[in-house]
Amino acid sequence: MSFIQYLINGISLGSVYALIALGYTMVYGIAKMLNFAHGDVIMVGAFTVYTLCSTLGLPPAVGILVAVVLCTCLGISIEKVAYKPLRKAASPLAVLITAIGVSYLLQNAVLLIFGADTKAFTSVVPIEPIKLADGQISISGETLVTVLVCLVIMVSLILFINKSKVGQAMLAVSEDKGAAQLMGINVNSTIAITFAIGSALAAVAGVLYCSAYPSLTPYTGSMPGIKAFVAAVFGGIGSIPGAFIGGILLGIIETFGKAYISSQLSDAIVFGVLIVVLLVKPSGLLGKNIQEKV
Amino acid sequence: MKNMKKVISLALTAVLAASMLTGCGGNKADSDTFRIGGIGPTTGGAAIYGTAVMNAAQLAVDEINAAGGVNGYQLALNFQDDEHDAEKSVNAYNTLRDWGAQIILGSVTSAPCIAVAEKTQADNVFQITPSGTAVDCVKYDNAFRVCFSDPTQGVISAQYIKENGLGTKVAVIYDSSDTYSTGIYESFAAEAATLGLEIVATEAFTADTNKDFSVQLQKAKDAGADLLFLPIYYSESALILSQAAQIEYAPVIFSVDGMDGILGVENFDASLAEGVIFLSPFTSTVNAKAEVFSAAYEEKYGEIPNQFAADAYDAVYIIKQALEQGNATPDMSESELCDLLKAAMVEIEFSGTTGNSITWGADGEPTKEPIVIKIVDGVYTIM
Numbered sequence: 001m002s003f004i005q006y007l008i009n010g011i012s013l014g015s016v017y018a019l020i021a022l023g024y025t026m027v028y029g030i031a032k033m034l035n036f037a038h039g040d041v042i043m044v045g046a047f048t049v050y051t052l053c054s055t056l057g058l059p060p061a062v063g064i065l066v067a068v069v070l071c072t073c074l075g076i077s078i079e080k081v082a083y084k085p086l087r088k089a090a091s092p093l094a095v096l097i098t099a100i101g102v103s104y105l106l107q108n109a110v111l112l113i114f115g116a117d118t119k120a121f122t123s124v125v126p127i128e129p130i131k132l133a134d135g136q137i138s139i140s141g142e143t144l145v146t147v148l149v150c151l152v153i154m155v156s157l158i159l160f161i162n163k164s165k166v167g168q169a170m171l172a173v174s175e176d177k178g179a180a181q182l183m184g185i186n187v188n189s190t191i192a193i194t195f196a197i198g199s200a201l202a203a204v205a206g207v208l209y210c211s212a213y214p215s216l217t218p219y220t221g222s223m224p225g226i227k228a229f230v231a232a233v234f235g236g237i238g239s240i241p242g243a244f245i246g247g248i249l250l251g252i253i254e255t256f257g258k259a260y261i262s263s264q265l266s267d268a269i270v271f272g273v274l275i276v277v278l279l280v281k282p283s284g285l286l287g288k289n290i291q292e293k294v
Numbered sequence: 295m296k297n298m299k300k301v302i303s304l305a306l307t308a309v310l311a312a313s314m315l316t317g318c319g320g321n322k323a324d325s326d327t328f329r330i331g332g333i334g335p336t337t338g339g340a341a342i343y344g345t346a347v348m349n350a351a352q353l354a355v356d357e358i359n360a361a362g363g364v365n366g367y368q369l370a371l372n373f374q375d376d377e378h379d380a381e382k383s384v385n386a387y388n389t390l391r392d393w394g395a396q397i398i399l400g401s402v403t404s405a406p407c408i409a410v411a412e413k414t415q416a417d418n419v420f421q422i423t424p425s426g427t428a429v430d431c432v433k434y435d436n437a438f439r440v441c442f443s444d445p446t447q448g449v450i451s452a453q454y455i456k457e458n459g460l461g462t463k464v465a466v467i468y469d470s471s472d473t474y475s476t477g478i479y480e481s482f483a484a485e486a487a488t489l490g491l492e493i494v495a496t497e498a499f500t501a502d503t504n505k506d507f508s509v510q511l512q513k514a515k516d517a518g519a520d521l522l523f524l525p526i527y528y529s530e531s532a533l534i535l536s537q538a539a540q541i542e543y544a545p546v547i548f549s550v551d552g553m554d555g556i557l558g559v560e561n562f563d564a565s566l567a568e569g570v571i572f573l574s575p576f577t578s579t580v581n582a583k584a585e586v587f588s589a590a591y592e593e594k595y596g597e598i599p600n601q602f603a604a605d606a607y608d609a610v611y612i613i614k615q616a617l618e619q620g621n622a623t624p625d626m627s628e629s630e631l632c633d634l635l636k637a638a639m640v641e642i643e644f645s646g647t648t649g650n651s652i653t654w655g656a657d658g659e660p661t662k663e664p665i666v667i668k669i670v671d672g673v674y675t676i677m
Contacts, residue, residue: 002516009508054561116341118529120562129540140540213505215533215559223502258509264470264498 001136006259007252012143014251016209019150020228021235021243023201026157029238030174030194033092036099037078039225040106041199045071045206046216047110050121060124067203075199076192078102083195084188103222110218118217121210142212149208153201154244161240170194174238234274236287245285325625328364328617330355330610331395332373333386333410334402340378343602347402347424348373349595350587350603354610357590364617367624369610376401380409387413396628397422397635399609402602404428404473411437420632422613424605428473432658436632438639440605440612440648441575443659444477447550450573450664451478451523452485460546460571461521463494465514467507467534468525471500478525478550494519499530507534508541515543524549528556535566551575554601557672564672574667575648576604577674584647601648608646615642 020042027035045067052063082102086094127141161167172180173190181187209224210216228247235246250270257269277285332351334344355371358364372393374386383406387398398414398421401407407426414421415434422438423431427447432439442450455461464486469475479496486493494517497510511534514522522538522545524531531553538544546569553572557564578588578598587607591599599607619638622631636656644652649662666677 002512005512006509009506009512012508013506050561111338116338117558117560118532119560120532122561135542138541213533214536215505215529217529224505254503255506255509258497259513262498263510263513267500267502 001133002259005137006255008137008139008143010252010255011147011248012140012212012251013255014231014248015143015146015150016205016212016224016247017228017231017250018244018247019146019153019205019208020202020224021231021247022150022153022157022240023198023205024225024229025232025235025237025240025243026201027194027198028232029240030170031083031191032174033083033095034099034229035083035195035198036096036225036229037102037106038198038202039221039223039228040103041071041074041078041202041221042206042209042225043110043216043218043221044074044106045203046121046210046220047114048203049124049207050119050210050216053124054119054122064124064204064207067207068200071199071203071206072196075195075202078199079192079195084191087191103225107218107222114218116217118215121214121216123211123214124207125211140212142208146208146212149204150244150247153204154240157197157240166190166193230271230274233284234277236284239284239286242284242286249285325623327368327370328397328622328624329393329395330369330371330397330399330613331387331390331393332371332606333376333383333390333398333400333406334373335378335406336373336375338377338379340403342600343425344375344378344402346600346603347400347606350591350599350607351399351424351610353587353591353594354607358610358614364614365622369614371399371610376406378403378406380406383407383410384413391417391419395419396624396626396631397613399424399606399613401426402606404431407431418629418632420628420635422609424609425602428477435656435658436636438612438654438658438660440609440660441551441601442573442662442664444474445481446659447573447664448478448481448483448525449485451525451548451550452482452489452491454573454664454666455521455523455548456486456489456491460548461519463492463517463519464521464523465495465497465517465519465545466493466523466525467497467499467510467514469500469504469527469530470498471502472526474552475525475527482523482525504530505533507537511538511541511543514545515541519545521546521548524553527552528554528559532556532559532562532566535570536563539566547571549573551601554667557669557674558600564669567669568672570669571677572667573664574601574674575665576601577665577667577676580665580676581647581650583645587647604647608644608648611646612639612642612644615644 024038048067048070049063052058053060082098083095125141125145130139169185169190172185173187177187231246231250232243235242253273254266254270258266334347335341336344355369359368374389376383376386383401387410401410402425404426407423408430420436424440427441427444468479495514549572551574554574556567588599616635616638619642620634622634639654640656652660652662654660667674668677
């Protein structure tokens with residue numbers, strides 16, 4: 001019975017990683033850059049909802065909407081100010097370093113405004129936990145919503161990229177920026193849209209992450225950001241279903257490692273599995289699937 | 295462009311020269327003031343601790359000066375930020391020595407404190423840390439502390455649980471990436487073994503996995519633990535309490551001073567912490583001195599002081615008492631003062647906000663009674 005409970009816990013943790021990984025992989029797939037500030041956009045989204053709902057007492061729906069809009073604007077401005085001028089830089093490392101800089105900038109800005117104290121986040125999910133097998137197994141409302149939201153976002157992203165005109169432009173930009181421009185695609189605005197979508201997803205991820213694990217500090221985003229990056233690489237970076245599968249698997253491996261091997265070693269186990277997978281399949285689980293690659 | 299470079303280099307040279315001059319000037323301490331150098335994080339993740347120490351130490355210094363000083367001399371406090379970083383803490387120490395600090399109050403957190411202790415030992419400067427709990431903070435004979443050490447907390451916890459029959463089967467969740475938490479856990483486990491207290495589950499997490507405790511809690515529940523020992527900080531404890539409630543697991547929760555502050559977490563549902571028991575060096579109502587201090591602190595800084603503030607406030611008064619015990623004067627060198635204070639520390643008996651009749655051994659450890667707090671109806675209550 002506890003096996004099933006561990007599995008559910010793993011899916012619960014993994015669905016959060018998956019949700020964050022979707023944003024990571026989307027930006028990487030199209031802009032071909034690792035946006036290390038993604039985790040911190042998540043944190044900004046969570047702080048927005050915290051301020052609006054917990055402090056000012058607005059309904060969660062309003063909070064989430066404002067957080068999505070704010071994070072979208074934030075994502076676009078980060079791209080415009082910090083990444084776009086460096087897109088033609090000789091070394092791709094320049095953008096990577098800037099991304100790390102933006103990450104610290106966001107953390108410290110929030111630290112300055114809200115202080116270092118831990119804040120307890122009020123869950124935005126009003127669903128009661130589902131109890132099975134005489135209460136021995138419980139599935140929290142947050143888990144259900146996160147998995148559901150994750151699936152919806154994954155399917156809509158795939159549809160959007162493969163069916164819509166903008167999505168097709170994204171695919172073209174990801175394959176060859178120069179050729180795409182010659183075909184009349186506005187590369188700059190396409191990449192800006194990518195960041196807008198990625199950051200909107202980050203806002204949603206932030207709200208659900210903090211609902212499931214209700215503690216909020218300016219550093220909240222950094223660790224899940226890294227774990228989600230690992231999940232994205234695990235599933236094959238650039239692949240949208242890969243990010244989902246990678247995230248869920250990472251969560252399950254972490255939980256089972258803690259439960260059946262040792263809670264002291266859980267991270268060593270997770271990263272050990274990652275190394276083995278990458279040795280066997282260097283592009284990640286779904287990495288070769290060019291059709292899905294955005 | 296070339297001219298510009300010249301101007302800049304000239305300016306830099308001037309700054310460098312000026313800084314050397316001020317460095318020299320600072321060493322000539324006024325002979326009518328004892329100079330105390332404080333070190334702690336006033337920015338960064340541990341800022342709440344360092345700021346509390348800085349504020350409370352300043353409060354104590356102002357009070358002492360207003361009341362006529364120590365042996366007729368005034369105290370001066372210079373507090374430097376170390377951002378909870380060992381290297382920056384040593385830099386802060388060097389800055390303070392340039393200023394002419396004769397006594398070091400700090401560092402506030404353990405790892406920086408250990409780094410500074412290496413320097414004070416080499417320079418023979420007296421050091422007292424309000425809140426550095428790691429064993430190595432006071433490994434040299436010139437260093438003392440106000441708080442309990444990590445192992446002491448572990449031992450006291452095990453004894454208290456056993457004596458009061460709080461639980462028979464104990465589960466522990468600790469942070470294996472943190473020296474504070476690991477130190478308490480190890481001494482707790484050793485003492486529990488001697489006392490015959492059964493530990494049925496030992497689970498860990500790290501700074502990288504400090505959000506999801508569902509597995510650790512499930513394992514503790516499955517092992518039938520009726521008491522959960524949490525030698526960790528309150529931010530993780532808050533998550534553990536809410537996740538335990540989700541799986542309807544309600545053991546007795548016993549914790550250490552890291553739990554202090556849980557009711558201050560913004561937006562935290564206090565009913566989750568109902569019945570939590572923890573060791574604490576301080577609450578604002580524990581004795582008359584604590585009440586006076588709390589009122590003064592709240593009036594000056596607008597918030598209720600935490601244990602770090604109380605430790606720092608006491609540390610300044612301990613320095614005062616030790617200076618008086620040794621009839622110290624500010625014209626003594628740091629080294630003379632250090633030898634004098636070392637001898638005085640083992641002789642004095644101190645009563646302050648964190649306990650009555652506290653004495654010190656030559657090992658730098660205080661001897662005092664722990665205060666046990668239980669959260670009843672959403673407030674800290676002394677047991």
